[in-house]
Amino acid sequence: MTAIAANLRFGLSDSLVLARRNLSHVRQIPEKLLDVTIQPLMFVLLFAYVFGGAIAVPGGNYHEYLMGGIFIQTLTFGVMGPAMSMANDLSEGVLDRVRSLPVARSAFLVGHVLAEFAAALLGLTVMTVAGLIVGWRIHTDVPHAIAGFGLLLLVAFAMLWVGMLLGSVVRSADAAQGLVFVVIFPLTFIANAFVPSGTLPSVLQHFSNWNPVSALAAGIRTLFGNPTATPDGAAWPLQHPVASSLMWCAVLLAVTVPLAITAYRRRTEG
Amino acid sequence: MTSTTDAGVLAEGLGKRFEELWALRDFDLVVPQGSVLGLLGHNGAGKTTTVRILTTLARPTEGRAVVAGHDVVADPAAVRTRIGLAGQQATVDGLLTARANLQMVGRLYHLPRSVARARADELLERLGLTEAADRLVRTFSGGMRRRLDLAASLVAAPPVLFLDEPTTGLDPRARVELWELLEELVRDGVTLMLTTQYLEEAAQGSPAELKARLGGERLEVTVGSADELTSAALALGRFASDEPAIDADAGLVVAPVRAGVALAEVVRALDAANVDTTDLHRREATLDDVFLTLTEPTETTTEIAA
Numbered sequence: 001m002t003a004i005a006a007n008l009r010f011g012l013s014d015s016l017v018l019a020r021r022n023l024s025h026v027r028q029i030p031e032k033l034l035d036v037t038i039q040p041l042m043f044v045l046l047f048a049y050v051f052g053g054a055i056a057v058p059g060g061n062y063h064e065y066l067m068g069g070i071f072i073q074t075l076t077f078g079v080m081g082p083a084m085s086m087a088n089d090l091s092e093g094v095l096d097r098v099r100s101l102p103v104a105r106s107a108f109l110v111g112h113v114l115a116e117f118a119a120a121l122l123g124l125t126v127m128t129v130a131g132l133i134v135g136w137r138i139h140t141d142v143p144h145a146i147a148g149f150g151l152l153l154l155v156a157f158a159m160l161w162v163g164m165l166l167g168s169v170v171r172s173a174d175a176a177q178g179l180v181f182v183v184i185f186p187l188t189f190i191a192n193a194f195v196p197s198g199t200l201p202s203v204l205q206h207f208s209n210w211n212p213v214s215a216l217a218a219g220i221r222t223l224f225g226n227p228t229a230t231p232d233g234a235a236w237p238l239q240h241p242v243a244s245s246l247m248w249c250a251v252l253l254a255v256t257v258p259l260a261i262t263a264y265r266r267r268t269e270g
Numbered sequence: 271m272t273s274t275t276d277a278g279v280l281a282e283g284l285g286k287r288f289e290e291l292w293a294l295r296d297f298d299l300v301v302p303q304g305s306v307l308g309l310l311g312h313n314g315a316g317k318t319t320t321v322r323i324l325t326t327l328a329r330p331t332e333g334r335a336v337v338a339g340h341d342v343v344a345d346p347a348a349v350r351t352r353i354g355l356a357g358q359q360a361t362v363d364g365l366l367t368a369r370a371n372l373q374m375v376g377r378l379y380h381l382p383r384s385v386a387r388a389r390a391d392e393l394l395e396r397l398g399l400t401e402a403a404d405r406l407v408r409t410f411s412g413g414m415r416r417r418l419d420l421a422a423s424l425v426a427a428p429p430v431l432f433l434d435e436p437t438t439g440l441d442p443r444a445r446v447e448l449w450e451l452l453e454e455l456v457r458d459g460v461t462l463m464l465t466t467q468y469l470e471e472a473a474q475g476s477p478a479e480l481k482a483r484l485g486g487e488r489l490e491v492t493v494g495s496a497d498e499l500t501s502a503a504l505a506l507g508r509f510a511s512d513e514p515a516i517d518a519d520a521g522l523v524v525a526p527v528r529a530g531v532a533l534a535e536v537v538r539a540l541d542a543a544n545v546d547t548t549d550l551h552r553r554e555a556t557l558d559d560v561f562l563t564l565t566e567p568t569e570t571t572t573e574i575a576a
Binding site for chain 1: 325326327328329347350351353354355357359360361362363365366370374375377378379380406422
């Protein structure tokens with residue numbers, strides 16, 4: 001019993017030591033946090049004040065509509081951080097050092113997850129404050145608001161694992177970066193994140209309606225009481241945005257967590 | 271760590287196969303506690319694979335290995351508490367300071383925070399890195415990185431130490447210092463296994479034995495101008511037991527010689543070759559010379575004796 005307790009305690013303390021290592025990297029290279037700080041701010045300002053004037057949201061204010069999209073877009077781009085840091089660590093000798101120490105093998109993965117989750121929390125805080133400044137408000141009661149932030153955390157966690165998987169299978173951090181742009185860019189823009197999908201040509205509209213980014217953005221808007229601009233007769237995920245958001249997160253986690261762990265094991269068992 | 275526990279290394283029929291390709295095959299090895307084993311071989315000979323298996327980073331596909339009394343496959347966790355590894359790739363984190371690297375390793379060995387801190391300071395001091403302790407490791411020279419890497423492998427004072435090409439990228443002075451440190455560790459009972467390149471011949475024994483076996487004396491000749499280096503080397507060739515080495519920057523030729531060479535004859539030979547000799551002396555081989563003899567191909571021309 002005590003041996004198991006000691007193992008758990010060491011496992012946790014090892015993970016924290018390694019998470020601290022990742023966080024110290026940020027102190028050395030603060031640019032690492034640009035994607036969760038300056039980038040969402042830029043998108044908020046760009047869409048609120050540059051494009052926003054030209055975008056009409058049926059039944060609501062664009063700034064209120066926009067934030068749901070910004071939240072999800074930023075969290076989706078959050079794939080990048082863990083993907084890059086995993087890919088970097090797997091291609092360098094640091095992992096050999098850690099693996100030659102009496103450290104639980106999982107501690108390295110858990111350390112990454114903890115550090116990246118902390119980065120995501122920072123990003124969420126920045127976005128929330130930026131949103132409040134440009135006039136976004138939460139219109140629902142406290143339980144719904146809490147559920148809204150809970151969903152944001154869940155999405156952040158799911159995206160983090162997508163990044164962990166990506167970082168464990170690519171050959172280099174550059175490759176991870178390239179892949180993220182090619183996949184995530186269309187995913188976040190051909191969606192209702194910034195523009196109500198009603199204006200899209202029909203092929204793209206279908207894509208957008210079934211795009212998980214759309215469901216997630218609509219889920220956040222619903223929980224915070226912001227306009228969703230979902231047309232009548234929209235696809236099922238958009239009619240039930242909260243349920244479909246939860247499903248998407250569950251599916252992402254169910255796929256990426258075991259795959260990421262397997263890929264990491266394979267990479268570290270030579 | 272107690273004397274009753276075997277702190278040596280044993281491998282029997284060790285092999286590692288990637289499908290049809292053997293990275294290592296039929297490898298047997300015994301390293302008694304407190305001795306040094308140098309694993310020499312060309313690139314691709316399986317040195318790194320061997321070290322990776324013995325340090326539990328890779329699993330063998332055949333055979334078995336016991337390190338510090340524990341089987342590497344059956345009980346890798348126990349092996350890891352008793353070994354130190356300095357890999358071929360520098361395994362320190364470039365984005366942390368030297369001190370933070372060592373403290374992190376100490377914490378991962380589950381040393382209490384204050385002990386990890388004290389141990390880090392002690393090792394920084396011992397490896398001459400105190401002044402650079404708070405610099406980011408990515409600003410370090412190759413030699414400094416190596417030393418830090420070695421420091422990291424010493425954090426838990428492991429009874430068995432594995433060093434994969436520890437001298438690669440070190441200048442001769444750093445090599446000598448490294449060897450002195452290693453000698454000290456071995457005197458304290460550490461079992462040391464290291465790999466190095468270039469020579470298709472494995473040497474076994476303590477550094478002192480190596481020195482006795484491959485040592486002898488060295489003649490150092492300093493010449494007046496750089497274009498005399500080659501003729502000086504040629505003139506010394508007659509007395510040398512191996513090819514003389516030329517250090518163009520220092521204007522120096524170093525030749526290994528048999529004991530009892532008459533200096534007067536050497537001077538006459540240099541004079542006959544019209545070499546303007548500004549300095550000539552004979553000295554004992556240093557450990558660095560031995561290491562160079564063991565690991566460097568004969569065409570080496572730029573080694574300086576520290």
